[in-house]
Amino acid sequence: MKAAIYNGIKDVTINELAMPVCGENDIIVRNLYASICGSDISAYYHGGDSVRIFKGFEFGHEMVSEVVEVGQNVKGIEIGQRVYPYPLEAKNDRSRAATVGGFSEYVQIPNCELGKSVYLVNDKISSKVAALIEPFTVGTCAARKANPQPGQKAIVFGAGAIGVAAAIALKHYGVEKVMIADLSDFRLDKVKNLGFEVCNSAKEDIITKAKTVFGEVPGYPSSCADVDIYIDAVGASVVIEQWQNMAKYGNKLVVVGVHHKPVPIDFTLITYKDAQILGSGGYHPQDVATVFEIMESGKFNLESLVTHEFNLKDIVEAIETASKTEEAFKVEIKY
Template identity: 50%
Template sequence: MKAAIYNGQLDIVVAELDTPECGPRDVLLRTLHAGICGSDVKVYRHGPEGHQILRGSEFGHEVVAEVAEVGSEVTGLRVGERVYPYPLSVKGDPGRAGCFGGFSEFILVPNCQVGEQVFKVSDKISTPVAAMIEPFTVAHRAVRRTRPQAGEKAFVFGAGTIGIGAAVALKSFGVSEVLVADVSDFRLEKAAGLGFHTCNPERQDPAQRAAEVFGEVHSLMGSAPDVDIYVEAAGPDALIGTIQSMAKPGSRIAAVAVHSRPVPVNMLQLTYGEQELIGPGGYRPEDVRDVMKIMESGSFDLGSIITHVYGIDRIVEAIEKAGDIGSALHVAIGYRSI
């Protein structure tokens, strides 16, 4: 089988490996579609620090696959069924969540149980959209941790796959209006197409734009946009400080983007501004189930954010394209025609 191997900064190769053998308690999956995560772009450009991707290993973790072989002791699965491999347990090792072999033609799932290592995918979800379950669960978990309430207002920084996923999750929890910020007009057009307000910080002051959309409140900390929830899914080190400076008292800030080094936090604003800074912590099975329900509903045209699909032999080109925020949003590797 063909498999992409991560060897370090600017060093990814496609190798020919033996197809794994399926034991009696195992399931062998054939990859259908595998998304390129922002973390894949970062480790390609800068190295693996801060990310769960190991040098010299198969990698990729945003996957939808079909069952190719079922071990004799495994129940509840049939050859040909589509499944979502759950990264935290698909290999029995959470440390391999970012490198379980999503960019390989086949994935062996040891000791496989439905609802633990894999989740069945509804026929109502297209294969390309199903490959976004993983990043959407990251976003959903972050939003869930902010305890969103119906009628609240939210501001998402970052219009990549996770930022869009966060905006969608906020609406699914009943948040009334969502503003999405990004420096890419291409990505903002995609966000606007899904019904979200937009802001380009290179041309618009985020605080002023938020005040235009949501109105203002006044407190001991001065005037602030009337925003209840912030989601930081963009990544610049200074962004948490920017959000803190504009956040009203009682606001909750979910920090989703992965930073490989410490970033400043204004403790005075955190204390006197009654701000909450929240770490999402990945995802849980409940997030998988909720995301699948959103995708099944068809409430959002999620396929519209998939901009490019490449074959596995062009994975380096695909990763470079995924890092081009001016012309790409969700980029994936496709193994079979859809």
């Protein structure tokens, strides 16, 4: 079989590997679609150790697959079914969460358990959309951490896949109005078509825009936008600064974007605003269930988020395309 191997910075090759062997407790899946994650891009340009993509490994973890072999001891799974390999458990080794083999033609799922290693994908979800399940679970987890309530209002910083997933999950949970802020007009146009308010914070003052969209309430040290929930899906210090200056009393900030440097926080503002800061890393099985509900509902045109498809042989071009935020949203490998 053919598989993309990560060899280091700007060094990815397509190698011919032996077909994986199916043990009595395993399944073998054939990948249908795999999407490119920001961690794949980071490994390609900056090195993979920090994102647990190691030299010499198959990689890719945002995938949907078809079962082609089933071990005799595996229960509840049949040949021909589509499955979502759950990255944290798919290889029975959590250190392999980013190196499952989404960019390989076939993958062994060892000691496979339905509802743990893999989840069945409903026919209502296209394979193109199903390849977005993993990033959608990350964004959904961030939204859930805010304990959103019907009628609340929210701002999401970042119009990448995780930010958009968080915004969609907030709407699914009943949040009345959501605005997404980003620097890319290309991406903001995408999310505007999904029904969200948008703000290009490079061209508009986000505090003024938020007050216009959501209204104002009394606050400290002056009036604030009437927003209950903020989600940082960027990982930039300016986002934290903006949030501190615009947030109202009793708000919550969920940080899912990765900050690579310490960020200054004015705890006087946090105290007087009675604010909460929550971290959100990864996802949990309950988030998979919520993402399935969202995708099966068909309320959002999620296929519109996939802007490019490539063959496996063109994996390098696919990764480089995915890095261009003014040209691409989600880029997928189609098998």
